[in-house]
Amino acid sequence: MSVNAHSLSQPKQNSGFFSWLWEWLSTVDHKKIAILYLFGGGLFFLIGGIEAMLIRIQLAVPENTFLVGHNYNEVITMHGTTMIFLAAMPFIFALMNAVIPLQIGARDVAFPFVNALGFWLFFMGGIILNLSWFLGGAPAGGWTAYAPLSSEFLGNGMDFYVLGLQVAGAGTLMGAINFLVTIVNMRAPGMTFMRLPLFTWTVFITAVLILFAFPALTVGLFLIFFDRLFDANFFNEANGGNSIIWEHIFWIFGHPEVYILILPAFGVISEVIATFSKKRLFGYSSMVFATILIGFLAFMVWVHHMFTVGLGPSANTIFAIATMAIAVPTGIKIFNWIFTLWGGQITFNTANLYAVGFIPTFVMGGVTGVMLAVPTADFQYHDSYFVVAHFHYVIVGGLIFGLFSGFYYWWPKMFGRHLNETLGKINFWLFFIGFHLTFFFQHFLGLMGMPRRYFTYLKGEGFDAFNMVSTIGAFLMFFAVIVMLINIAYSAVKGEKAKGDAWEQGRTLEWSIASPPPEYNFAQTPLVKGIDAFWKEKMDGKDKMTAAEPVGDIHMPSSSIVPFLMSISLTIASLGFIFSAHDGVRKPALFVAGAGVVLFFLCMLARSIKDDPGFHIHKEEVIETEKGVR
Amino acid sequence: MATKQSETTMYIQKQQRKREMQHYLVSFGLMIIFTLLAFGTVMIDGIPKHFTSFFIVTLAIVQVLFQLYYFMHLKDKDHGFPTLFIFSGALVAFITVLTFVSIVWIS
Numbered sequence: 001m002s003v004n005a006h007s008l009s010q011p012k013q014n015s016g017f018f019s020w021l022w023e024w025l026s027t028v029d030h031k032k033i034a035i036l037y038l039f040g041g042g043l044f045f046l047i048g049g050i051e052a053m054l055i056r057i058q059l060a061v062p063e064n065t066f067l068v069g070h071n072y073n074e075v076i077t078m079h080g081t082t083m084i085f086l087a088a089m090p091f092i093f094a095l096m097n098a099v100i101p102l103q104i105g106a107r108d109v110a111f112p113f114v115n116a117l118g119f120w121l122f123f124m125g126g127i128i129l130n131l132s133w134f135l136g137g138a139p140a141g142g143w144t145a146y147a148p149l150s151s152e153f154l155g156n157g158m159d160f161y162v163l164g165l166q167v168a169g170a171g172t173l174m175g176a177i178n179f180l181v182t183i184v185n186m187r188a189p190g191m192t193f194m195r196l197p198l199f200t201w202t203v204f205i206t207a208v209l210i211l212f213a214f215p216a217l218t219v220g221l222f223l224i225f226f227d228r229l230f231d232a233n234f235f236n237e238a239n240g241g242n243s244i245i246w247e248h249i250f251w252i253f254g255h256p257e258v259y260i261l262i263l264p265a266f267g268v269i270s271e272v273i274a275t276f277s278k279k280r281l282f283g284y285s286s287m288v289f290a291t292i293l294i295g296f297l298a299f300m301v302w303v304h305h306m307f308t309v310g311l312g313p314s315a316n317t318i319f320a321i322a323t324m325a326i327a328v329p330t331g332i333k334i335f336n337w338i339f340t341l342w343g344g345q346i347t348f349n350t351a352n353l354y355a356v357g358f359i360p361t362f363v364m365g366g367v368t369g370v371m372l373a374v375p376t377a378d379f380q381y382h383d384s385y386f387v388v389a390h391f392h393y394v395i396v397g398g399l400i401f402g403l404f405s406g407f408y409y410w411w412p413k414m415f416g417r418h419l420n421e422t423l424g425k426i427n428f429w430l431f432f433i434g435f436h437l438t439f440f441f442q443h444f445l446g447l448m449g450m451p452r453r454y455f456t457y458l459k460g461e462g463f464d465a466f467n468m469v470s471t472i473g474a475f476l477m478f479f480a481v482i483v484m485l486i487n488i489a490y491s492a493v494k495g496e497k498a499k500g501d502a503w504e505q506g507r508t509l510e511w512s513i514a515s516p517p518p519e520y521n522f523a524q525t526p527l528v529k530g531i532d533a534f535w536k537e538k539m540d541g542k543d544k545m546t547a548a549e550p551v552g553d554i555h556m557p558s559s560s561i562v563p564f565l566m567s568i569s570l571t572i573a574s575l576g577f578i579f580s581a582h583d584g585v586r587k588p589a590l591f592v593a594g595a596g597v598v599l600f601f602l603c604m605l606a607r608s609i610k611d612d613p614g615f616h617i618h619k620e621e622v623i624e625t626e627k628g629v630r
Numbered sequence: 631m632a633t634k635q636s637e638t639t640m641y642i643q644k645q646q647r648k649r650e651m652q653h654y655l656v657s658f659g660l661m662i663i664f665t666l667l668a669f670g671t672v673m674i675d676g677i678p679k680h681f682t683s684f685f686i687v688t689l690a691i692v693q694v695l696f697q698l699y700y701f702m703h704l705k706d707k708d709h710g711f712p713t714l715f716i717f718s719g720a721l722v723a724f725i726t727v728l729t730f731v732s733i734v735w736i737s
């Protein structure tokens with residue numbers, strides 16, 4: 001890192017609410033951005049969860065009238081969209097930001113400014129989407145927004161979907177590029193690719209998938225945007241368009257998206273199981289290979305969402321075989337986790353319970369996935385509750401279990417305090433049992449013929465009992481989340497203070513520094529000598545990493561409010577475009593949109609012109625801080 | 631001694647630059663020839679149509695590769711990642727386009 005920029009010391013701010021707010025709005029520190037992502041994702045996770053509860057209350061008994069028709073469609077659409085884009089993705093980015101720079105021995109990400117921008121774009125995208133509730137109704141076309149329903153027939157809500165996801169998607173894309181560059185360029189000396197912790201590997205492949213998949217969504221959303229607001233005809237069959245193209249574009253993005261979600265969970269599970277089995281991860285190189293293979297195959301399988309469209313037997317067969325092939329690398333991973341556990345000294349704390357609970361749950365989701373990959377059988381399963389059960393098994397039973405495991409595991413590192421284990425275990429068992437109650441029986445509902453996305457069913461169709469059980473399970477999951485919130489509050493007030501090596505058997509670099517880490521992460525860049533670098537040093541009888549450099553001044557990026565302003569200006573632009581669909585206000589609304597875009601470019605200009613030298617934390621200050629934590 | 635060494639390295643660098651320049655000129659010339667060939671095949675009557683389209687697409691691909699490797703430095707060392715990413719992206723784009731020209735369902 002070059003240190004010949006101007007030596008500015010950080011301006012000291014006076015305390016108070018506004019300086020606190022300012023600090024969070026303008027931060028570019030990856031550890032704070034991780035907390036922002038966690039908060040933003042958590043907020044939308046709760047909103048999406050409440051929507052899920054509304055759905056389950058409506059379906060608890062036959063012929064219910066609690067939430068019907070268009071309102072029900074709005075709620076299912078917002079539930080899916082919120083959970084995927086506004087809860088799962090930011091949770092993943094929270095863990096990425098909190099952990100990746102620490103795991104590779106870096107002081108920050110490659111582009112701290114872009115990192116902040118990515119967060120604020122995601123957050124404002126989520127706000128735009130959720131504003132629809134108050135401004136004329138939410139989108140109601142399902143999270144897949146199939147054309148021409150979404151491009152011609154649904155009301156103003158779809159505009160919120162299009163522009164909200166466009167803004168949030170831009171943030172995600174930036175975040176991914178940032179992490180790619182970080183992992184390629186900012187690894188500590190000795191941290192070769194085949195020594196990267198598995199979480200870093202999976203995040204790396206996830207970032208590649210985002211880089212290649214999200215542009216498809218961006219393009220698709222632009223096409224719908226033009227169809228809706230400027231009377232284009234991309235998806236209008238009557239005027240020579242083709243609505244099937246939307247399905248292709250959406251799933252060219254949508255299938256990789258599923259792996260974007262699940263791969264980081266695989267990474268978390270690999271870290272947690274290895275740590276709490278006190279063993280090196282079994283088959284490290286085969287894990288890396290399997291991750292890359294899954295990432296590669298992710299782009300060859302999207303048609304399995306479209307078997308019933310009528311693309312013909314040859315197309316269906318090719319994509320069916322490609323889909324089934326994915327079971328092979330996934331199977332490799334499952335066996336490697338089991339072999340890691342085998343003969344280990346296993347600690348069953350909450351993090352590890354989630355990780356171990358993940359394995360059978362995810363296998364069930366995988367098995368139904370292979371069942372769905374058979375085109376002939378898929379004609380039976382398609383758009384039934386069998387599909388709903390399948391993807392909740394992989395997304396909740398896979399991704400959310402992985403994320404919760406990661407939260408319990410890295411919480412002490414992020415906040416310097418442990419979460420309570422008793423509450424944690426209550427949280428786990430409620431969630432685990434509630435999850436299986438909710439979704440296991442939906443397999444049978446699907447096989448019995450209950451279609452997905454219908455807001456009710458009749459008495460005497462035989463769906464009553466399973467739906468009731470499913471709703472009870474959903475309430476258990478809801479209570480589990482409340483327990484988790486209580487746990488977080490408890491930890492913030494009375495939680496046990498965490499040591500640097502919080503679990504006392506940490507293997508990777510993040511555990512070699514204080515919890516929470518100082519602003520500069522590593523006082524001295526560590527020298528990595530093998531896989532599980534910190535564990536290796538501990539086995540050699542040391543309690544910290546060998547340094548690769550002497551203690552010196554540390555260069556830091558200065559904070560900036562510009563990312564927040566840029567996101568605000570895009571929000572203004574989006575709202576302008578959304579309201580331009582209303583006849584009476586088209587001209588002024590388009591003017592507002594234009595003003596937002598201009599503001600955005602002015603922010604970019606300001607950022608380009610203003611020189612940002614950053615500041616230095618001086619050697620003496622670093623030594624002083626390091627004394628405090630040891 | 632030291633001066634002699636630096637003279638040698640300077641000589642080597644000069645030679646390298648010379649070779650680099652030659653590569654540029656050769657690939658530039660080749661590209662002009664390719665372009666002329668492409669225009670030629672289209673303009674001359676009597677060449678079968680499917681041969682023409684096959685031929686000019688091939689020429690286009692070769693030209694893109696020349697561009698990437700010689701003018702955008704993919705052939706230099708430490709360009710492994712950009713190369714990998716460009717080709718992965720190209721592969722994904724290719725599969726997508728292939729799908730759109732082959733299996734998009736039209737009623």
Ligand SMILES: [Cu+2]
Pocket residue numbers: 254255258301302304305
């Ligand atoms: Cu899929």
